[in-house]
Amino acid sequence: MRNLIIVLSVAVGLISCGKETQKETVSQEVEQQVINEISNQIELKGTDDMKFDKSEFTVKAGEEVTLKFTNAGVLPIETMGHNVVVLEKDADVKTFATASAKAKATNYISDLYITDIIAQTKLLGPGESETIKFTLKEEGEYTYICTFPGHWIAMKGVIKAVK
Template sequence: MKIHHLLLLSIATFGLSSLAQDAGVATIELKPDAKNPLGYDKTELSVTAGQKVKLTLNNTGSIAPQPHNFLLLKPGKLDAVGQLANAMLADPQGMAKSYIPEAAKADIVINTKLVQPNQSETIEFTAPAEPGDYPYMCTFPGHWLLMRGVMHVTK
């Protein structure tokens, strides 16, 4: 009987430690908004500074299927990166570059590539160490004006 209790206790302890470890990871899924295909379904995200983040851009369920990406930017850089993204419309290699402006690399915290309709991409990263409001956006031409949000990084 004692061995049985120890076994159950070991299983319970292992299970709890696994859950506690998973609780440290912020798991986020973003997809196009069902009513507005040029918007994300979430416009506000919250994570803790330095937290591990697993973000999936799931480009499914849109009434107007289009490619999308996800760029997390440094605070205050939304408009500057958006203008650079708009300028990529004239770049014949824009699609191959996932419409991610090379000139904006220093302002990008993390990004996905361009995700085609009915596909997804998952990225894993560590949230910025500095608390603040970090904008995110899709840089497919013209999308950033509506397809954007804010990741609140708190202490």
């Protein structure tokens, strides 16, 4: 899907010659990397600039999702570790993230709000990957974050589950 968006961007660039605004709109979509296509196979990367490479996915509700997460950075886990935690629809993301940021002994997952968690990876260091599987039973929007201290505000995205 990402490739398709880039191809479209080039095509618009060629046709619009001089219509700068149109070109800019399309390139912003590439930056955000919102995945509109429905697929239960998800690949996500975390980077040294404290970002996920994708901010939105759409999956089928009630069917198993496979999420492969990679820490694509080079900085050490102690200063730039990343994880992915998928939260329940009704979770208070800020409360969960704030508590988890203090839970160093349990790899930044607070045991106070364990029921908010649908799925999680381990805290990963540079070059590490982990694949997790989970099912989003109901339709709706599920937030995912990285719980390493200070990361969740920037490292946050949404998985939309549809029927």
